[in-house]
Amino acid sequence: MSGDGVEGSDNKPKPKLKLYNYWRSSCSHRVRIALNLKGIEYEYVPVNLLKGENHSPEFLKLNPVGYVPVLVDEDFVLGDSFAILMYLEEKYPQKPLLPADLGKRALNYQAANIVGSSIQPLMNLGVVKFVDEMCGANEHIGLVQYYITKGFTALEKLLKDRAGKYATGDEISLADVFLAAQIYGAVKKFNTDMAPYPTLSRLNEAYNENPAFIDALPSNQPDTPATTS
């Protein structure tokens, strides 16, 4: 969370960005990684999903769909991690997440959207609770594991001949931000065995050595419960 504050042309420091988020939320985790990579200071505003704070009238004014993360930049309010990442990318072009090469950029969108559309939504807290209420306690586990396997299998095939040190080359890019958060969530919450995914495992090792990724980990946030390792 370190980095230079953003200064206006009058050199007065501008108010910090606020990130409404939750330590364990993978969508929040993505945005924390990008903020750290770009060296943007922000205020961490915790929203406890287990206590349903995301359904409060105050929070729904910020994001009518009731999900974290939400970014507040002075009087501009933006929900959805993908939208936030694109906003940050344009407003803070340092350490770009989108490669200049069109094909690589498109590959980043594809990998990010496999995570953001075909894996994470199926393991979202609301979905998990709904499935368990309809089908019985812990019935969500099989469903989530199915979609993690399907998504990771696709990502492994997609990236195995294209990855460098990072997902789409030797520079960190958008796909890495999505992958790091998704792999962490799959392993920690659903005990996913990463052995069938050697490329994803290798990328995950690179993430775990990078301070911007380490500072963004769910285990390192101000609202992380003390009992969590």
Ligand SMILES: N[C@@H](CCC(=O)N[C@@H](CS)C(=O)NCC(=O)O)C(=O)O
């Ligand atoms: N497409 C949205 C999805 C946001 C989302 O699903 N957020 C989850 C946490 S990762 C959430 O707030 N879940 C609360 C719930 O399901 O009630 C994004 O990328 O920001």
